[in-house]
Amino acid sequence: MTTTDLDDRRAETTAPIEELLAMRWSPRAFDPTAEVTDEQLTSLLEAARWAASAQNSQPARFIAGRRGTTTFDRIERHLMGFNRAWAPNASALVLAVVSTEDAEGRTLRWAEYDTGQAMANLAVQAHALGLHVHPMGGIEVAALQAEFDLPQQLVPITATAVGTIGDPVTLPERYRERETAPRTRRPLDELVLARD
Numbered sequence: 001m002t003t004t005d006l007d008d009r010r011a012e013t014t015a016p017i018e019e020l021l022a023m024r025w026s027p028r029a030f031d032p033t034a035e036v037t038d039e040q041l042t043s044l045l046e047a048a049r050w051a052a053s054a055q056n057s058q059p060a061r062f063i064a065g066r067r068g069t070t071t072f073d074r075i076e077r078h079l080m081g082f083n084r085a086w087a088p089n090a091s092a093l094v095l096a097v098v099s100t101e102d103a104e105g106r107t108l109r110w111a112e113y114d115t116g117q118a119m120a121n122l123a124v125q126a127h128a129l130g131l132h133v134h135p136m137g138g139i140e141v142a143a144l145q146a147e148f149d150l151p152q153q154l155v156p157i158t159a160t161a162v163g164t165i166g167d168p169v170t171l172p173e174r175y176r177e178r179e180t181a182p183r184t185r186r187p188l189d190e191l192v193l194a195r196d
């Protein structure tokens, strides 16, 4: 099996950043034979659990399934478009669900931000374990809500594929090239609106 040269995927930075952050990227070619252990999955969810959140409101919820399980299949069938072509090879799928209200029905204003933080924690933990993740916004939100019988204040926001890098040749050519193309970002100057 040929795999992507991971050094080619390293972020180019104008100042040093933590290695795990520099090496994180989102592959689509996952090894369909690789598995994550139950313990690894627990580590990922623990990392997510310990993310910061506004007033410690902890609005992120998770539905996680390893490949071969019913939960995996129930998430997978509601991925949209091309996501359904590559994500089934991942070792696990983690559906991130935002609790938009607290127990008293008050809107949690920073709930999406907090859930994003939780999933960022999960991504970094995955990389620390030698895994890769790929978040997907392309999911059928209403269908997933129905699939898992979620009340209206629990809203699926992303599904994240977790696994081991696979052979890009398994992807259609258009996506294969993206697997090895240089990674790009806007220049820092464009993002930082003010700085002293």
Ligand SMILES: Cc1cc2nc3c(=O)[nH]c(=O)nc-3n(C[C@H](O)[C@H](O)[C@H](O)COP(=O)(O)O)c2cc1C
Binding pocket: 024, 025, 026, 027, 083, 134, 135, 136, 137, 138, 139, 158, 183
């Ligand atoms: C909230 C969110 C939604 C995304 N949705 C999709 C998706 O539906 N399908 C997909 O292939 N990639 C998706 N991505 C992956 C991004 O395209 C990817 O993170 C971005 O191009 C930067 O690449 P990198 O993660 O390799 O640095 C999503 C990423 C995020 C954070």
